[in-house]
Amino acid sequence: MPVDGPVMGHATLNGPSAKKNKAFVTTDAHRRQKLRRAPAADGCRHAHGSADRHQPHHHGRLFLRDRLASSLPPTTKTMPGTWSASEHLRVLSSALELSATLPYTAGVHLVSGDDLGVYYHTGGDAGETRFVDFCAPAEGDVAQLAAACAPASFGLGPADVLDERYRKAGKLDVDKFAARLDVAASGILEAVTPYLLDGRDADEQDAVLVAEMYKLNVYGPGSFFKDHKDTPRSESMIGSLVIVLPSPHTGGALTLSHGSHTGRFDSSALLSEHSAATPSVAYVAFYSDVVHAVEPVLTGHRVTLTYNLFVRPRARAGYTPGSRIVPAPEQALETALRALIAEPKFMRAGGLLAFGLSHQYPARTAAGKTAKEKDKTAADTIDNAGDELNTGSHAYLRGVLKGNDARVRSAASRVGLGSFVRLVYDTEEYSWSKRKPRQVMAGSQMELEWLDTEFNSLSRAMKRRGRVLVAQDAAGHAGRLSPRSDDDEDMEDEDDGDAEGGGDPVDCQWVTPRRKHNETASRYMATGNQATIEYIYGDAVLFVVVPPLGKKGTPREEVTPSESDVEEDPEVKGGDDEEEDTMDEDDEEEDEDEDTE
Ligand SMILES: O=C(O)CCC(=O)C(=O)O
Numbered sequence: 001m002p003v004d005g006p007v008m009g010h011a012t013l014n015g016p017s018a019k020k021n022k023a024f025v026t027t028d029a030h031r032r033q034k035l036r037r038a039p040a041a042d043g044c045r046h047a048h049g050s051a052d053r054h055q056p057h058h059h060g061r062l063f064l065r066d067r068l069a070s071s072l073p074p075t076t077k078t079m080p081g082t083w084s085a086s087e088h089l090r091v092l093s094s095a096l097e098l099s100a101t102l103p104y105t106a107g108v109h110l111v112s113g114d115d116l117g118v119y120y121h122t123g124g125d126a127g128e129t130r131f132v133d134f135c136a137p138a139e140g141d142v143a144q145l146a147a148a149c150a151p152a153s154f155g156l157g158p159a160d161v162l163d164e165r166y167r168k169a170g171k172l173d174v175d176k177f178a179a180r181l182d183v184a185a186s187g188i189l190e191a192v193t194p195y196l197l198d199g200r201d202a203d204e205q206d207a208v209l210v211a212e213m214y215k216l217n218v219y220g221p222g223s224f225f226k227d228h229k230d231t232p233r234s235e236s237m238i239g240s241l242v243i244v245l246p247s248p249h250t251g252g253a254l255t256l257s258h259g260s261h262t263g264r265f266d267s268s269a270l271l272s273e274h275s276a277a278t279p280s281v282a283y284v285a286f287y288s289d290v291v292h293a294v295e296p297v298l299t300g301h302r303v304t305l306t307y308n309l310f311v312r313p314r315a316r317a318g319y320t321p322g323s324r325i326v327p328a329p330e331q332a333l334e335t336a337l338r339a340l341i342a343e344p345k346f347m348r349a350g351g352l353l354a355f356g357l358s359h360q361y362p363a364r365t366a367a368g369k370t371a372k373e374k375d376k377t378a379a380d381t382i383d384n385a386g387d388e389l390n391t392g393s394h395a396y397l398r399g400v401l402k403g404n405d406a407r408v409r410s411a412a413s414r415v416g417l418g419s420f421v422r423l424v425y426d427t428e429e430y431s432w433s434k435r436k437p438r439q440v441m442a443g444s445q446m447e448l449e450w451l452d453t454e455f456n457s458l459s460r461a462m463k464r465r466g467r468v469l470v471a472q473d474a475a476g477h478a479g480r481l482s483p484r485s486d487d488d489e490d491m492e493d494e495d496d497g498d499a500e501g502g503g504d505p506v507d508c509q510w511v512t513p514r515r516k517h518n519e520t521a522s523r524y525m526a527t528g529n530q531a532t533i534e535y536i537y538g539d540a541v542l543f544v545v546v547p548p549l550g551k552k553g554t555p556r557e558e559v560t561p562s563e564s565d566v567e568e569d570p571e572v573k574g575g576d577d578e579e580e581d582t583m584d585e586d587d588e589e590e591d592e593d594e595d596t597e
């Protein structure tokens with residue numbers, strides 16, 4: 001991870017030493033490029049503590065237009081009112097890029113001296129209970145605590161592994177210690193919540209973070225933890241919180257990276273400014289899909305309390321709809337979405353906007369276990385075939401969407417558009433066929449059974465049970481099927497009355513690309529020369545439903561084509577008027593997780 005190179009420092013602290021301390025720095029390749037274009041425009045909401053985040057973004061607003069405009073081709077007309085659908089689409093994806101925030105937050109938090117006590121048990125029958133006061137810890141006390149620790153393992157596939165080439169640290173499980181610090185009462189949870197639950201509107205803000213104590217770790221001299229992601233403990237787990245207690249040490253900075261965002265959190269430097277007179281802890285909270293590592297500790301002991309962070313619904317009391325101030329890039333996202341669906345030439349018959357999820361999520365399995373737990377007990381029987389993530393709905397993902405994924409969903413819902421998460425598979429085609437592989441969006445239930453791969457029934461089964469996505473190409477051309485084109489001739493003979501969940505092909509405009517990081521394997525029993533268990537992989541994608549023009553009760557109710565719209569938009573050929581091929585809400589009625597407000 002290129003985190004130690006020259007960095008463009010934003011002090012990213014919520015704590016008292018924020019501005020002068022370079023101990024937490026962030027870099028962001030994209031952002032740096034953009035800053036070159038619009039120097040004063042950036043950083044408003046990322047660079048400072050929570051006090052700044054809901055301030056009006058004057059600078060951001062001033063430059064946002066330029067920054068969005070720079071994503072458009074030079075031929076673009078200057079008046080937004082004259083933009084074509086493909087120009088709105090480009091604004092949509094660049095607004096999303098500008099909305100992305102750091103997927104973690106960190107700082108120093110003042111606590112009371114009494115909060116810094118830790119009791120622990122030395123283990124074994126002859127063990128005893130001891131106490132360390134981290135307000136002014138004696139090095140001997142901390143060394144004793146280190147000695148009481150067992151070696152810390154890490155998750156590798158389904159197993160917990162001890163390997164000091166990867167992780168060298170000591171740990172105490174929760175039954176071996178009690179820390180006096182209460183992360184909720186101390187205000188630390190409150191400090192991290194706006195960051196980790198960012199992007200949600202009032203309906204979705206009806207959620208709170210809950211921290212569950214996970215481990216106490218001691219990193220002595222030479223201890224470290226290489227790049228990893230924390231294992232999700234359940235579907236509602238959104239991230240991790242690490243509290244670094246103020247024992248004297250050097251080294252042991254935490255490095256973090258997600259996409260183009262990287263950061264370095266040097267807790268020892270932060271805490272060295274604090275004394276017993278100002279008792280404090282350093283904290284960092286990050287989404288579970290952030291890759292992170294602990295650099296080697298050089299001197300002393302780095303003692304941490306780690307917590308798993310879950311999203312839970314908040315009690316209805318105190319619920320204040322519409323309380324979120326939507327930052328400028330998110331407003332641009334919403335505006336582009338409104339402009340796009342108001343464009344009569346765009347997807348006349350309706351369709352889907354597809355957003356590859358920017359974060360990774362724990363996979364749901366049939367048994368309600370995490371993929372990791374499931375692996376332990378996976379029996380390769382045909383009963384387990386099928387894609388468990390896709391069984392039933394993806395309702396669970398609604399509550400845990402992170403960062404930009406939550407922003408897309410919020411913007412869609414402000415515009416009045418439904419959205420849902422589905423898996424997208426690539427179908428294979430007959431080896432002798434000249435047809436291109438198709439993408440299939442899995443319906444609410446896709447069960448793959450015995451399939452005769454020689455005769456390509458995998459592809460056919462998927463098309464029957466899911467919906468073929470007809471993607472428009474990058475230039476905005478809709479390589480759109482008419483339902484009875486010869487592209488589809490094999491769908492005809494599939495039409496054997498068993499089309500549970502299947503449907504007509506649906507137009508789909510990709511706004512952000514599919515990514516492999518939510519890839520989920522579906523097992524199926526294939527018969528060729530020999531029966532074998534094979535896998536097909538689907539990627540989770542967030543879809544926003546574009547209703548057909550004039551559809552009652554939708555934001556396109558009033559959008560009707562004018563005379564001049566009958567000519568094709570040269571860039572977007574999304575709209576012929578094939579009745580059969582519409583994507584409207586009736587088709588999606590069984591989708592419990594679709595959210596249309
Ligand atoms: O101690 C830290 O800063 C991070 C530890 C960590 O990554 C873990 O325990 O999984």
Ligand SMILES: [Fe+2]
Nearest residue numbers: 228229230292
């Ligand atoms: Fe970790």
